[in-house]
Amino acid sequence: MTSSVDSAAIPPVNQSIEQPVAKICGEPLMEIPQDLYIPPDALEVFLDSFQGPLDLLLYLIRKHNLDILDIPMVQLTQQYMAYVDMMEVEQFELAAEYLLMTALLIEIKSRMLLPVPVTENEEEKDPRAELVQRLLKYEQIKLAALRLNELPQADRDFSTVQVWMEQSTHDRLPNVSVDMLRQTWLGLLARAKINRHHQINREALSVRVYMSQVLRNLHQCGQIVFHELFSPAATVTEVIVTFLAILELAKEMLVEISQPEVLGVIYVRSVDAV
Structure with missing residues (x-):
């Protein structure tokens, strides 16, 4: 052609x-x-x-x-x-x-x-x-x-790609369990028994009033240790009402309870101050 x-x-x-x-x-x-x-x-x-x-x-x-x-x-x-x-x-x-x-x-x-001679006991190899x-x-x-x-090999059959992503890390604090609150509560009760009075008086205590008092303390200090919210001279009834006030505030997401370290100090702070 x-x-x-x-x-x-x-x-x-x-x-x-x-x-x-x-x-x-x-x-x-x-x-x-x-x-x-x-x-x-x-x-x-x-x-x-x-x-x-x-x-x-x-x-x-x-x-x-x-x-x-x-x-x-x-x-x-x-x-x-x-x-x-x-x-x-x-x-x-x-x-x-x-x-x-x-x-x-x-x-x-x-x-x-x-030629190789083959004996009776040996076979020819x-x-x-x-x-x-x-x-x-x-x-x-x-x-x-x-x-x-x-098989596919890197840098011969394909190229590897690396992507840089800027990502900010946040410290995750340990969650406060019910058992930790119970142990703290028992400690507060033991301290309140020292100031127990034998005279029985009917006290009209309002959880809402103590909630407002806890919020005022938090707004002034920002963050308070859990047991410092309870007055050393408080009676058992006042300790119970204060404890219920803190739980109610946490339920309504007005305060945050945290513990930076395992088995460490428990802190309470206002959500507005976070």
Whole structure:
């Protein structure tokens, strides 16, 4: 299939524009520096990279469709040695690993060529069995690593977003339970019994009057300790009426009862002063 292109539609290329030979940190480099040193191995290109001798063996087995449970050692050894010779590795530590595997393959190959006497109590063991087990375990780990690499990863497949939210914190004071009020009430009763009079007089006490008195005290001081609302010289009847007045004020949400610390002092303050 051929196609014709109108030469008039293509703008002429300006041959006089000099193109940069490279870019360093985004800056164009128009000519190669005279003192530039390039190491001999800097331009080497590896078409296939392997993580070790087992990776190379597994690559050769899968590439030539060999049965990993029945490896033809002659063919595999020849291919492995040819590939190692082609690599021309200059790093001795890396080359030693591949050469050690080469020696192992040659040993297995020789053991398969030589007849092995079989005794009555011992069964013939395949020389390739240990190598096959290593290859199968390595393949399982490699496949598992590939599956893990396919999972979404932060900063590779998606980016994490952080949002700053200004939020003011408020101190939450402990709630005053009924048991705490009862204990305080019992303490007030015990103190009132000291001032108990044996003379019985009928006292007309109004809860509303004591409510107004408590509110006046709170408006003057803002916040008062709970037991300070009760006069030390108050009788039992006056203590009861004062206590009912405080509860009625709290019920009508005119005062607030709080306790900053657990088992601490109980405070009463007017809602208007909050």
